[in-house]
Amino acid sequence: MSDTKVGIFLDADGVLWPDIGAGGILEGLAEARRRLRSLTQTLERRENVFIGVVSNQTLAARAVIPFEDFRLEVFSTFQSLLEDSLIDDFRVCFHHPSANYLPLRIDNCSCRKPSPGMIIDLIRSHALQPSHSLILGDRISDILAARNADLNEAILLLGPRMLEANISMQSKHLGSLIQFRIARDFSEFLEILKWWIKNDK
Ligand SMILES: [Zn+2]
Numbered sequence: 001m002s003d004t005k006v007g008i009f010l011d012a013d014g015v016l017w018p019d020i021g022a023g024g025i026l027e028g029l030a031e032a033r034r035r036l037r038s039l040t041q042t043l044e045r046r047e048n049v050f051i052g053v054v055s056n057q058t059l060a061a062r063a064v065i066p067f068e069d070f071r072l073e074v075f076s077t078f079q080s081l082l083e084d085s086l087i088d089d090f091r092v093c094f095h096h097p098s099a100n101y102l103p104l105r106i107d108n109c110s111c112r113k114p115s116p117g118m119i120i121d122l123i124r125s126h127a128l129q130p131s132h133s134l135i136l137g138d139r140i141s142d143i144l145a146a147r148n149a150d151l152n153e154a155i156l157l158l159g160p161r162m163l164e165a166n167i168s169m170q171s172k173h174l175g176s177l178i179q180f181r182i183a184r185d186f187s188e189f190l191e192i193l194k195w196w197i198k199n200d201k
Contacts, residue, residue, distance in 0.1 A: 007133030012055035014138035036086035053090040054118040061099035091118035114144035153179040
């Protein structure tokens, strides 16, 4: 193991809490705490690991909720996880190419996954190495963001967005792009994570 911290990047909707649509974050804090506690308890040395969240949040772009209100909700959710050391940092993209709320309508922002901007920003801010980093996501865009940021590994968490029928086809395609594994639930992700950390050089 090198001196650099291992980087664990987590998607939010569908990973920290069930994916109930774009507003999941407003209800998700308690579940995020449960899952992140089980993650941090899995780690032998929490201090050697960086845990970052990278999240596309489109509720304000859809004009469902005023942007300032939503931004405060999102930041207070992640801030509270930060204060408990359940995560180490987070980045959020509020943009959408067809946003109803025009200030958030941006066609090619560098942050919205599958663009790698949020991951790269965290890697730079915390002096991490992509080759010692992985992502857990529940969408192809998470996996592609990891590929675009040159992460070592991507883990796809199965959920309603990713039906079994799609998996063999998708994994064949993705497998040629990035080291790629499938976790059937969060605890299977933790098993893969333990193995991956042990084998990370
Ligand atoms: Zn963005």
